[in-house]
Amino acid sequence: xxxxxxxxxxxxxxxxxxxxxxxxxxxxxxxxxxxxxxxxxxxxxxxxxxxxxxxxxxxxxxxxxxxxxxxxxxxxxxxxxxxxxxxxxxxxxxxxxxxxxxxxxxxxxxxxxxxxxxxxxxxxxxxxxxxxxxxxxxxxxxxxxxxxxxxxxxxxxxxxxxxxxxxxxxxxxxxxxxxxxxxxxxxx
Amino acid sequence: xxxxxxxxxxxxxxxxxxxxxxxxxxxxxxxxxxxxxxxxxxxxxxxxxxxxxxxxxxxxxxxxxxxxxxxxxxxxxxxxxxxxxxxxxxxx
Numbered sequence: 373x374x375x376x377x378x379x380x381x382x383x384x385x386x387x388x389x390x391x392x393x394x395x396x397x398x399x400x401x402x403x404x405x406x407x408x409x410x411x412x413x414x415x416x417x418x419x420x421x422x423x424x425x426x427x428x429x430x431x432x433x434x435x436x437x438x439x440x441x442x443x444x445x446x447x448x449x450x451x452x453x454x455x456x457x458x459x460x461x462x463x464x465x466x467x468x469x470x471x472x473x474x475x476x477x478x479x480x481x482x483x484x485x486x487x488x489x490x491x492x493x494x495x496x497x498x499x500x501x502x503x504x505x506x507x508x509x510x511x512x513x514x515x516x517x518x519x520x521x522x523x524x525x526x527x528x529x530x531x532x533x534x535x536x537x538x539x540x541x542x543x544x545x546x547x548x549x550x551x552x553x554x555x556x557x558x559x560x
Numbered sequence: 561x562x563x564x565x566x567x568x569x570x571x572x573x574x575x576x577x578x579x580x581x582x583x584x585x586x587x588x589x590x591x592x593x594x595x596x597x598x599x600x601x602x603x604x605x606x607x608x609x610x611x612x613x614x615x616x617x618x619x620x621x622x623x624x625x626x627x628x629x630x631x632x633x634x635x636x637x638x639x640x641x642x643x644x645x646x647x648x649x650x651x652x
């Protein structure tokens with residue numbers, strides 16, 4: 373028990389130290405961005421801010437007693453970290469760093485797993501030719517979007533409502549989808 | 561020669577103006593290896609942001625010289641701090 377407490381304390385200290393450092397780096401980038409208007413400095417600032425947020429979520433998830441909130445924050449910490457590295461990776465690979473900023477918001481969005489599912493299923497829905505199939509995929513995409521949004525807003529009442537709505541919508545849409553497929557299969 | 565991005569150009573312009581306080585725009589464009597039009601665009605932005613000041617030259621009547629404002633000096637310090645990190649990421 374003592375070692376567990378010590379371990380948790382150590383993790384907390386490390387996470388808070390990283391949070392402070394990432395926040396500082398983000399501020400330096402942000403100040404430079406505001407003074408120069410060079411956009412990739414702004415996105416680098418956002419990237420380090422996401423890393424700081426990831427550390428904050430990780431630190432909070434360690435100290436909270438409620439397992440549901442703790443798990444949500446734990447998931448949020450990896451999502452925000454992946455979003456941060458995605459921004460960095462993009463700027464490192466992109467030759468034209470000044471024009472790259474336009475693609476950043478969707479990149480940030482898709483880095484959250486539910487929003488990635490939303491993007492992919494929405495893309496599939498645009499490619500299929502069947503009218504009903506497309507409608508189903510659009511509904512399914514929206515449920516992923518709502519779920520992604522709900523995971524970001526989990527700590528508020530709205531987040532919980534969104535999650536309940538999206539799950540209900542998905543279950544209903546899936547039943548319609550399954551029925552549609554069945555009707556196709558059993559049609560003489 | 562590798563194409564410089566906007567940040568690299570700004571950094572270089574600020575460094576030259578800082579080391580040669582009172583430099584005129586034509587000489588700056590030569591030293592920064594920029595066309596005069598490109599430099600003018602950058603300079604207009606830096607002046608509008610209050611980082612560089614264009615003042616009348618003492619030596620030649622009708623010409624101007626460039627100096628860093630205190631904000632420009634501060635920014636240069638900050639960009640120097642970031643330079644090594646940005647180089648590590650391959651951004652400059």
